[in-house]
Amino acid sequence: MNMHLLGVALDMDGLLFDTERIYFQVGQVLLQRRGHTFTLELQQKMMGRIGLSAIGQMIEHHRLDDDPVSLLAESDVVYGELLLGELRPMPGLEEWIGRLKNSGLPFGLATSSRRKFVDQILPTTQWANDLAFVLTGDDVTHGKPNPEMYLKAADRLGVSPSQMLVLEDSGNGAKAAVSAGAVTVAVPNEHTQLHAFEDVHLVADSLADRRLWELLPSKSDVS
Structure with a gap:
């Protein structure tokens, strides 16, 4: 994979x-x-x-x-x-972003949040400029669980949805990604741990879960 x-x-x-x-x-x-x-x-x-x-x-x-x-x-x-x-980062966020950058894969944001709020949050990070794209709720007609967001994400990446890894914390979001045909990993939090995550590839414990990290290639694999 x-x-x-x-x-x-x-x-x-x-x-x-x-x-x-x-x-x-x-x-x-x-x-x-x-x-x-x-x-x-x-x-x-x-x-x-x-x-x-x-x-x-x-x-x-x-x-x-x-x-x-x-x-x-x-x-x-x-x-x-x-x-x-x-605003607080989720556990393991910076380490996960570092692992993503080391993988050599392009990565972007696909959030239901409004653009004006995303524009407030991203400047607080050290990796906003590393994002290949930013899709917000303002960029879609149909929100999650409709697959539109992730079909657009695949298009922005220039890849087939089946070649795209999606991380989601909610049942609605995971359903959207699965419906789009993406390789979907659920990372539940305390608010979503009882959600149904049908047909996902993996339910990770957190962003620090090594099973999640192992899905990413090395830069040599990508090149």
Whole structure:
């Protein structure tokens, strides 16, 4: 398999950064203002979906009468206020990025997050300039679990989806990658460990899992 992998696509929320914790706080704020409670069950429904689709899950779940566009705007304000102060890398992130760079494979970001938030997060890293592409929720019509994001990622890499390794932390994201035909590895976090990860190649313990690292070729293999 190593010889067939020609590129890598990475999710961001819950995989590279512990933003799911921030999203949970945002959900709590929004729903407390409306006399409801944000639950893990609702968070699972929203994960991986792009802006209005995620907000639609919240509205449907609690039968809110809010306008989706207005509620999304309110959500953006709360998230933006929390983001940089609460942002934390996931365990093993820097080591994994180093291993990726040493592999010689091009790699990029395929996240459901809005572009404006990605543009705040990436400058805090040392590897933003190493990304071959950045796809956000603003770049697709259909969010995860639809495969559109990863079909576009393969196109940006110039490879077949079957030659692309995808890392995802959520069931919706993993389903999108599997449906696109990518070699999919699930890296669950505390919020997604009970998700179903059907047909993935591997369920890794973390970004530091050596089984994940062993999927990558060496630079000599790539050249």
